[in-house]
Amino acid sequence: MSERAGSLLRKVEWGRLQPLRVKARTVAEGVYAGAHRSRRRGPGVEFGGHRAYVPGDDLRWIDRHALMRHDKLVVREFETETDRVVHLLVDATASMGFAGQGAPGDKVAYAALIAAALARVALASGDPVSLDWIGGVGVRSIPPSSGRDAFEHIVGAIEAVRATGDLVADKHALDRALQPIARRSRRGSVIVLLSDLLDLPPDAPLQFASLGTWGRRLAVVQVLDREERELPYSGPVRLRSLEGNVVVDTDADGTRVHYQDRLEGHTRLWAGPLAARGSRLVRTTTDRDPVEVVREVLDVIWGGGS
Amino acid sequence: MRFEYAAALAALVLVVMPFLAHLLRLRRPRPRDFPPASLVPASAPVARSRSRLEDRSLLALRAFAVLAAVVLGAMPLVRCSRLAMSRASGASVAMIIVIDDSSSMHAVSSSGPSRFEVAARGALDLIGGARDGDIVGIVLAGDPARVALVPTADRSAAAEVVREMRVSDRATDLDGALSLAQGMLEALPQADRRIVLLSDLADGKPEAAPIGSDKATLWAPRQGFDDPGDNCAILRADRTDRRVLARVVCTSGRAARGRSVAATQGGAVIVQGPLGVLEDDRISATEVTLELPDSALNVEEAQLVGGSDIIAHDDGAPVAPPLRGSVIAVVSDPSASRVATGGPPPVEQALAALGAAVTVRPLPAVPDTVEELSPLAGLVLDDPPGLTPEAREAVRRWLEAGGVALAALGPRSASAPLGASLEPFVAHNIRWETNAPAGVDVNTAAVLGPSAASLEALNPSGRIVIEGLAADDLVAVRWADGAPWLLRRNVGHGMAVTLTLPMSLESSDLVVRPAFLALLLDLVESASSKGGSRRIDVGGAWSFPSTSQVEQARGQEVLEQRVVNDRKRVTPRLAGRYDLRVDGVAEARFATIPEREIDLRRRKLVENATSASTGSNVAWVDLSRYLALVLLAALAGEMVLRFLQAWRDRPTASA
Numbered sequence: 001m002s003e004r005a006g007s008l009l010r011k012v013e014w015g016r017l018q019p020l021r022v023k024a025r026t027v028a029e030g031v032y033a034g035a036h037r038s039r040r041r042g043p044g045v046e047f048g049g050h051r052a053y054v055p056g057d058d059l060r061w062i063d064r065h066a067l068m069r070h071d072k073l074v075v076r077e078f079e080t081e082t083d084r085v086v087h088l089l090v091d092a093t094a095s096m097g098f099a100g101q102g103a104p105g106d107k108v109a110y111a112a113l114i115a116a117a118l119a120r121v122a123l124a125s126g127d128p129v130s131l132d133w134i135g136g137v138g139v140r141s142i143p144p145s146s147g148r149d150a151f152e153h154i155v156g157a158i159e160a161v162r163a164t165g166d167l168v169a170d171k172h173a174l175d176r177a178l179q180p181i182a183r184r185s186r187r188g189s190v191i192v193l194l195s196d197l198l199d200l201p202p203d204a205p206l207q208f209a210s211l212g213t214w215g216r217r218l219a220v221v222q223v224l225d226r227e228e229r230e231l232p233y234s235g236p237v238r239l240r241s242l243e244g245n246v247v248v249d250t251d252a253d254g255t256r257v258h259y260q261d262r263l264e265g266h267t268r269l270w271a272g273p274l275a276a277r278g279s280r281l282v283r284t285t286t287d288r289d290p291v292e293v294v295r296e297v298l299d300v301i302w303g304g305g306s
Numbered sequence: 307m308r309f310e311y312a313a314a315l316a317a318l319v320l321v322v323m324p325f326l327a328h329l330l331r332l333r334r335p336r337p338r339d340f341p342p343a344s345l346v347p348a349s350a351p352v353a354r355s356r357s358r359l360e361d362r363s364l365l366a367l368r369a370f371a372v373l374a375a376v377v378l379g380a381m382p383l384v385r386c387s388r389l390a391m392s393r394a395s396g397a398s399v400a401m402i403i404v405i406d407d408s409s410s411m412h413a414v415s416s417s418g419p420s421r422f423e424v425a426a427r428g429a430l431d432l433i434g435g436a437r438d439g440d441i442v443g444i445v446l447a448g449d450p451a452r453v454a455l456v457p458t459a460d461r462s463a464a465a466e467v468v469r470e471m472r473v474s475d476r477a478t479d480l481d482g483a484l485s486l487a488q489g490m491l492e493a494l495p496q497a498d499r500r501i502v503l504l505s506d507l508a509d510g511k512p513e514a515a516p517i518g519s520d521k522a523t524l525w526a527p528r529q530g531f532d533d534p535g536d537n538c539a540i541l542r543a544d545r546t547d548r549r550v551l552a553r554v555v556c557t558s559g560r561a562a563r564g565r566s567v568a569a570t571q572g573g574a575v576i577v578q579g580p581l582g583v584l585e586d587d588r589i590s591a592t593e594v595t596l597e598l599p600d601s602a603l604n605v606e607e608a609q610l611v612g613g614s615d616i617i618a619h620d621d622g623a624p625v626a627p628p629l630r631g632s633v634i635a636v637v638s639d640p641s642a643s644r645v646a647t648g649g650p651p652p653v654e655q656a657l658a659a660l661g662a663a664v665t666v667r668p669l670p671a672v673p674d675t676v677e678e679l680s681p682l683a684g685l686v687l688d689d690p691p692g693l694t695p696e697a698r699e700a701v702r703r704w705l706e707a708g709g710v711a712l713a714a715l716g717p718r719s720a721s722a723p724l725g726a727s728l729e730p731f732v733a734h735n736i737r738w739e740t741n742a743p744a745g746v747d748v749n750t751a752a753v754l755g756p757s758a759a760s761l762e763a764l765n766p767s768g769r770i771v772i773e774g775l776a777a778d779d780l781v782a783v784r785w786a787d788g789a790p791w792l793l794r795r796n797v798g799h800g801m802a803v804t805l806t807l808p809m810s811l812e813s814s815d816l817v818v819r820p821a822f823l824a825l826l827l828d829l830v831e832s833a834s835s836k837g838g839s840r841r842i843d844v845g846g847a848w849s850f851p852s853t854s855q856v857e858q859a860r861g862q863e864v865l866e867q868r869v870v871n872d873r874k875r876v877t878p879r880l881a882g883r884y885d886l887r888v889d890g891v892a893e894a895r896f897a898t899i900p901e902r903e904i905d906l907r908r909r910k911l912v913e914n915a916t917s918a919s920t921g922s923n924v925a926w927v928d929l930s931r932y933l934a935l936v937l938l939a940a941l942a943g944e945m946v947l948r949f950l951q952a953w954r955d956r957p958t959a960s961a
Contacts, residue, residue, distance in 0.1 A: 228340070
């Protein structure tokens with residue numbers, strides 16, 4: 001963490017998003033009602049059908065009878081009810097501590113609410129949930145866990161976080177955050193990144209998309225403030241980024257359209273790699289109804305992307 | 307320029323405040339947190355540059371407004387050339403402005419305007435410089451002195467009166483004007499009383515006592531009035547048969563040098579004659595006689611040609627046709643009224659002594675026809691033995707036409723033969739009594755002026771007693787015992803005057819007393835004003851019965867008509883010819899500049915009348931009101947600039 005980024009250490013501005021527990025439950029209930037079991041094809045006890053053999057398949061599941069009758073290599077599949085781990089990765093760098101005028105809370109608070117709601121939904125379905133952070137102070141990673149106390153642990157970890165950190169200065173912060181997830185995540189697990197995507201390294205989209213192998217599902221939620229989306233200022237302004245020590249003097253009225261084009265281009269850098277992995281980017285601002293956002297995320301996760 | 311509160315100028319340092327505010331505004335804006343700042347393109351601060359241009363206009367405007375406000379607070383005074391009174395304290399002032407509207411005020415000063423224009427402008431300056439609570443009155447010093455505006459606090463009314471004022475051809479009556487002004491001031495409560503005399507002081511009495519006032523502070527500014535110069539004027543021009551007799555008065559021989567008098571008709575010079583050589587450095591009068599050719603007997607005007615003087619207005623005069631006005635007929639029996647040294651009767655000698663304006667014509671008897679009387683301006687009857695019926699009728703008709711007659715009744719009148727009477731002078735019986743009282747009641751003899759006192763010791767051997775007075779008889783002077791000494795009666799346009807004493811030395815010593823000359827002078831002047839003579843000096847008036855219809859020819863100077871004491875008085879303002887129609891009868895009348903008005907020598911003033919402590923021609927004028935307007939304009943200008951700025955920014959804001 002750079003010295004300047006450390007000076008930007010700030011408590012989460014929850015605003016109208018508090019209390020987190022209640023809000024997260026409310027959001028989750030608005031999204032999902034009732035238990036849910038994740039299904040995964042593969043080793044199991046209930047026959048799930050045939051499919052063509054592909055190199056690497058376990059030779060034990062080659063159906064010999066079908067080979068002799070049809071002279072084709074097919075493997076038998078079995079279905080099993082299994083736990084699908086949901087890995088939540090929340091950006092808690094300094095830029096996520098920004099809250100514009102009239103925003104219900106800062107971005108990290110909003111991302112935390114979405115994360116907590118997703119955790120609630122996943123835990124209610126019996127899926128383990130893990131929590132990891134990019135940047136932040138007071139962060140506490142939660143390993144994949146399920147059960148009655150998991151939600152409380154996750155919410156407790158979220159409430160303790162303070163947004164700080166400079167991804168521009170600390171170029172390996174993303175690597176450090178992704179490595180444990182890559183290690184822990186198994187086939188079929190879900191990885192959800194909640195970030196403003198603003199100060200991540202240029203290769204971050206590819207780096208994150210690389211996790212989408214081996215049956216892992218990916219989802220990226222871009223959380224921005226309304227001011228960041230619209231640049232609503234007027235006249236000459238001096239703008240200072242919270243990471244990277246960038247200060248820009250500009251005429252807001254004259255550069256608004258150009259800025260919005262740039263922001264759109266920056267966001268599209270993430271859309272391509274995600275689409276290649278069957279996923280897509282969920283874009284939101286902090287004044288949007290979190291229920292809609294969570295639904296959209298679940299749609300990406302369970303619905304197979306765009 | 308100076309400032310009443312110069313210390314307030316210290317606030318001028320506030321002029322830098324708009325600059326400081328401007329610098330603060332132009333400072334870089336405080337950085338604003340914006341995480342995606344790296345995505346925001348930096349731009350040249352176009353808006354700021356634009357606002358900076360606009361700011362400069364506003365900046366200059368505000369700095370100017372502050373400057374104006376500070377100077378306004380310091381109360382700036384500028385020095386300018388205008389008449390202003392000095393004030394010793396803040397108390398209100400009662401000020402009577404005496405404006406000379408006499409003929410000499412036509413003189414053009416070296417700076418261009420006439421003396422009267424200088425006086426009027428000075429009066430407006432003084433009125434404009436008056437403060438709330440000050441009282442202003444206006445007196446005109448043209449003869450006779452008149453009140454143009456009674457004292458008032460309404461300065462706008464006073465200014466209006468001055469603006470309406472016009473110069474005249476009157477003589478100058480400074481003493482009368484000052485007397486009027488003092489009288490007006492006496493009734494006012496202000497302790498600070500001023501008389502401002504705006505005059506060239508040329509009242510024809512340069513040797514008289516200095517003008518001053520012991521009841522008020524007199525100030526007579528001199529700038530614009532003392533420019534030297536000479537003048538020649540044609541006072542009158544009369545035609546007699548084939549001659550034009552022009553009377554010319556010059557202030558000095560220099561003014562007359564190289565000049566001549568021309569008689570003109572339709573603008574063309576008919577005949578011309580030199581003025582002759584006059585004495586330098588003293589006022590001189592001369593009569594120029596012009597012989598008219600047979601082809602042009604009806605010349606209209608006499609004009610001075612060649613050379614110039616400071617009053618061009620009086621360089622011409624209308625030529626009057628032969629007039630009857632100058633003839634006074636006298637009917638006096640030389641055997642009954644004579645002097646030991648011989649010569650004509652005393653009354654003829656006295657009339658002759660009145661001056662060249664009067665021609666005395668002795669008559670053996672009262673004419674029996676009005677035609678004989680019509681050339682006469684006046685008629686004097688000394689102890690007439692009654693009037694025959696024919697004579698009575700002729701005299702009555704002549705009086706009604708405007709004649710003035712004086713009948714000095716004596717023992718012969720009291721013993722008039724049968725059939726003769728004294729109408730229209732007296733309607734009742736008269737008798738001669740020898741026990742006349744000594745002297746007359748001087749208090750009733752005001753019409754005779756100061757010389758009335760000489761009648762106090764009048765020693766008559768007898769007097770006429772009139773047994774009863776008619777309703778229209780006016781007793782002008784009474785004997786010491788109250789009996790009528792002098793009676794007046796208006797008859798038509800004219801007047802009949804009856805004296806209850808004959809004019810012979812045997813009857814009384816009246817004819818050797820000054821009051822006798824005053825009585826005859828009053829007769830001559832009455833004859834002149836009533837139409838016996840149709841020529842008067844400007845300042846006088848033609849008198850008609852109040853029922854007379856007096857109409858004026860169009861295009862001429864409008865005459866002032868007023869009814870005073872049941873007489874209609876028609877007063878000309880300027881010299882010249884006036885074509886009137888009196889009760890349907892057309893006649894020409896002439897007004898003349900009084901001869902003494904040609905004398906431009908100045909009357910002396912008391913010592914402190916021109917002191918700078920009473921006033922000056924240089925005034926400090928308060929600029930505050932103008933600065934206040936400038937300040938308002940600056941604020942309005944800022945509003946306009948802001949409106950333009952908002953209008954220009956409107957499309958950007960909507961985008």
